Amino acid sequence: MNTRVRFAPSPTGYLHIGSARTALFNYLFARHTGGKFLLRIEDTDLARSTSESTRSILEGLQWLGFAPDEEIVYQSNNAPKHREIALKLLNEGKAYRDFTPKAERGDGDVKAAIVERAREQKDMRDNPFRDLSKEESDAKAGAGEPFAIRLKVAANGKTSFEDAVYGLNERDYSETEDLVLLRSDGHPLYNLAVVCDDIEMQITHVIRGQDHLTNTHKQVLIYEALGEQPPIFGHLPLILAPNKGKLSKRKHGEVVSMTTYRDAGFLAAAFRNFLVLLGWSAGEEKEIYTFDELIKKFSLDHIHKNNAVFNFDANDPRHWTDDKAIWMNAEYVRTMPIADLLPFVKAELKSAKLWRD
RNA sequence: GGCGCAUUCGUCUAGUGGUCAGGACACAAGGUUCUCAACUUUGGAACAGGAGUUCAAUUCUCCUAUGCGCUACCA
Numbered sequence: 001m002n003t004r005v006r007f008a009p010s011p012t013g014y015l016h017i018g019s020a021r022t023a024l025f026n027y028l029f030a031r032h033t034g035g036k037f038l039l040r041i042e043d044t045d046l047a048r049s050t051s052e053s054t055r056s057i058l059e060g061l062q063w064l065g066f067a068p069d070e071e072i073v074y075q076s077n078n079a080p081k082h083r084e085i086a087l088k089l090l091n092e093g094k095a096y097r098d099f100t101p102k103a104e105r106g107d108g109d110v111k112a113a114i115v116e117r118a119r120e121q122k123d124m125r126d127n128p129f130r131d132l133s134k135e136e137s138d139a140k141a142g143a144g145e146p147f148a149i150r151l152k153v154a155a156n157g158k159t160s161f162e163d164a165v166y167g168l169n170e171r172d173y174s175e176t177e178d179l180v181l182l183r184s185d186g187h188p189l190y191n192l193a194v195v196c197d198d199i200e201m202q203i204t205h206v207i208r209g210q211d212h213l214t215n216t217h218k219q220v221l222i223y224e225a226l227g228e229q230p231p232i233f234g235h236l237p238l239i240l241a242p243n244k245g246k247l248s249k250r251k252h253g254e255v256v257s258m259t260t261y262r263d264a265g266f267l268a269a270a271f272r273n274f275l276v277l278l279g280w281s282a283g284e285e286k287e288i289y290t291f292d293e294l295i296k297k298f299s300l301d302h303i304h305k306n307n308a309v310f311n312f313d314a315n316d317p318r319h320w321t322d323d324k325a326i327w328m329n330a331e332y333v334r335t336m337p338i339a340d341l342l343p344f345v346k347a348e349l350k351s352a353k354l355w356r357d
Numbered sequence: 358g359g360c361g362c363a364u365u366c367g368u369c370u371a372g373u374g375g376u377c378a379g380g381a382c383a384c385a386a387g388g389u390u391c392u393c394a395a396c397u398u399u400g401g402a403a404c405a406g407g408a409g410u411u412c413a414a415u416u417c418u419c420c421u422a423u424g425c426g427c428u429a430c431c432a
Contacts, residue, residue, distance in 0.1 A: 010432050045432060102430050114428055118358050148430050166362070175360055175428085183430040190432050214361060214427040237363080237425095244424060274369095277381090281370060285380045304363095304370085307425065311368045311383090324369060324382045334395075 003035030003204045007066070008075075008194070010042040011053035013249055015060030016256040017310060018209060018239045021275045025236060026207045027066045028276070028298040038201055039068035043076045044193050060258035064268050065291075073201065075193055082188035082196050085226070086149045086181040094225045095181055097137050097147040098129050102184055124177040125155055149182040151221060159217040159224075164205070164234035164300040171217040179218050191215060195222040203231050207300070210235045210307075234300045237279050238307045247310060255312055255321050265348055266325075270332035274325040278308045288331065 007023040009015065015023075030037035039061070043049040061067075089095040103113075129137070130152065141147060153173050160170040181192040188196075198206060213235045223230040241247045247256050254260040261271050273289060281304075282289075282297045289297070313319040333341065349355035 008432095012432075042432065048431080098430085100430095110429060110431085115358055118428075150430095169361080171360075177428080180430050185430080187430085189430070194432090209426095210362075211426055212432090215432095217427095235362095240425075242368085246425090277369060279369095283371070285371070287370090287381060306363050308370090309368060319383085322368080322382085327382055330395090 001204060003030065003033040004038060004202050005030050005035065005205050005207055006038040006040050006198070006201060006203050007061075007068075008040040008042050008197075008208070009057050010045060010048075011050060011057060012045065012048045013053055014056040015258040016247065016249070017258070017275070018247060018256075019057075020060060020064060020258050021239060021278055022207065022209055022236060023061060023066050024064065024272060024275050025280070025298075025303070028294055029205065029207060029300065030069070031295040032298050035204070036069040037066065038070050038073070038203075040073040040075060040197060040201065042190075042193070043074060044079070044188065044190065046076075046187075049076075056257075056259060060262075063258060063262040064272060073197065075197060078193070078197060078200070079188055081200070082193050083182060083186060085196055086188065086192060089151065089181065089225055090149055093134075093152070095149050095151050096130055096132065096178075097141060098127060098150045098178075098180070099140055099145050099147045100127070100129065101146075102148070124153070124174060127178060130178065146184040148180045148184045150178040150180050151225060153178050153221060159220045161216060161220055161230060161233055163213070163216075164207075164232055165237075165303045166210075166213065166235055166305060169213070169216070171214075176217055176221065179221075181222075191218045191222060195219050195226070195228075198231060199223075199226070199228050205232045205234060205300075207234045207236065210238055234303070237304050239278055240307050240309050242309060242311050242313070244307075244309060252314070255314070256310075261321075261325075265344070266329050267332045267336075267344065270329040271325065273332070274322070274328040277324075278310070279304050288328075 005026045007019075007026045009019050009023075027037050029035075041054055041057075043054070086095065090097065127150070129147075130150075132140075153176055156173060158170050158172045159176070160168065162168055179191060180189050182188055216233055216235075220230050239247060241252055245251075249256060262268075269291065272291065272294075273287075276289070276294055276298075277287060280298070280302055283302055310322055311324075312321045346355060
């Protein structure tokens with residue numbers, strides 16, 4: 001079996017450091033195993049996705065040198081297929097129509113709403129439309145009542161999967177709600193879309209951020225409902241801000257964007273080398289690796305479980321980004337053959353208008 | 358609130374039931390240097406806390422704390 005992995009960013013901003021590392025690990029794994037590295041743009045959140053972001057992400061990937069082995073997949077193009085699959089599950093009785101009106105909440109109090117809901121309602125199966133007869137459900141739908149489609153999660157049992165990094169993960173069904181597959185406006189939701197596309201693209205290994213670890217149980221449920229074998233999952237530790245909080249554009253600005261490093265004249269090879277050491281190590285004291293060495297040495301079982309801090313000090317120009325990244329770049333520049341360095345210097349001088357041909 | 362994951366120098370990390378707990382970056386002091394880098398020498402710096410298992414725990418188990426994630430008709 002040939003491995004097939006994908007990097008699947010959602011275009012809601014530029015390529016940031018965390019995504020870049022995810023892309024790197026996927027790319028290395030694909031090359032290491034002689035498989036394929038694919039790219040899928042997850043643009044199902046119409047409100048937040050922009051083509052500007054897509055372009056910026058593509059630029060970032062290009063700079064890092066990760067070209068996809070097949071044509072780029074735009075998830076929004078597959079929405080009709082996802083809808084079809086949701087309907088199929090509905091027909092098979094594995095999903096049901098939920099006629100509960102959509103709750104409108106602002107983005108701000110989502111957490112509060114979750115806590116509130118958790119307090120008042122414990123049973124995840126407690127939905128008045130869950131056991132509606134087919135006739136009643138069809139009648140309401142026929143009358144034009146809007147509905148979302150939810151997966152009918154069994155009352156008893158558990159989902160489990162063996163994560164390549166975090167090991168065995170189990171979760172009781174009672175901890176998982178009847179997740180929404182299709183919104184009342186007909187748009188597929190993230191978990192459905194991901195599973196459908198990963199099946200369609202014949203993905204064998206899903207390597208992504210640890211923020212999806214718990215979501216994986218929901219996805220396993222969808223695979224099971226579809227009668228498909230789930231891929232192997234490997235979740236990556238997160239990259240945190242100096243205060244161990246979330247790294248974000250709003251709070252941390254340009255330091256997290258790949259284009260910043262490109263524009264600052266960093267060597268992509270150096271940045272890759274820096275990036276690979278965030279959450280992975282070969283188990284030896286060597287730290288400088290050529291790309292070929294990385295491909296040879298990279299493996300999922302040397303990935304760490306704990307999050308890494310991307311260290312920088314916004315108030316100190318000497319440490320505007322992680323010191324190790326700066327050092328790594330300098331090290332590459334110092335040891336590079338002059339001939340290889342020349343084009344970079346030339347480009348730099350040209351942009352400063354100090355070069356005459 | 359519930360569920361889950363994690364915890365080695367400031368940061369990235371190595372590592373083992375008995376180690377002086379190793380390396381890198383950063384930092385400090387000295388050397389070299391016209392200056393700044395580079396280079397070089399040296400230095401400080403860590404097993405979150407508490408129980409338990411054991412002849413012996415940083416390493417195994419449990420508890421606590423802290424951090425992070427998920428818990429949405431976001432992705």
